[in-house]
Amino acid sequence: MVMVVEVTTSCRSTDHRIRAEKPAAYAQAGIPVYLVIDRERREVTAHSDPLDGRYRASLPTPYGDPLALPPRSPSPCPPRPCAATCAEQPGSSGCIDSRP
Numbered sequence: 001m002v003m004v005v006e007v008t009t010s011c012r013s014t015d016h017r018i019r020a021e022k023p024a025a026y027a028q029a030g031i032p033v034y035l036v037i038d039r040e041r042r043e044v045t046a047h048s049d050p051l052d053g054r055y056r057a058s059l060p061t062p063y064g065d066p067l068a069l070p071p072r073s074p075s076p077c078p079p080r081p082c083a084a085t086c087a088e089q090p091g092s093s094g095c096i097d098s099r100p
Contacts, residue, residue, distance in 0.1 A: 003033035008040060015040075028053040033070060046070070 004026055006018050018036060026034045027050035034047040034055065042063045047055035048070040061067045 001031055003035055004031050005035040005037065007037040010040075023047055023055055024053055026050070027055045035069075 004022075006022065008015050008018055023034055027047070030050055032048060032050065036045045036047070038045060038060075041060075043060045044063070044067055045058055045060045046067065046069055047058045049056040057070070059068065
């Protein structure tokens with residue numbers, strides 16, 4: 001998985017999970033980038049560089065400004081000989097290869 005993208009909501013409990021609980025869970029799982037689209041603050045925050053259950057970098061960017069994403073690390077998915085977009089079959093490792 002390259003990243004997770006979520007949009008904040010007006011529901012306080014869901015909003016709390018997106019801002020507080022999910023970053024720790026995704027960092028612990030090793031998700032390289034967690035992107036939060038914050039409707040209330042009108043900004044997008046890129047959390048990156050997971051280590052020991054937290055993201056070491058968080059970059060908030062106001063709506064309309066260019067968003068700098070961290071460089072992509074090599075895919076954990078093994079290369080496959082595909083001429084078009086491929087996805088693993090249900091029940092497999094779940095890797096998705098979107099390379100042509």
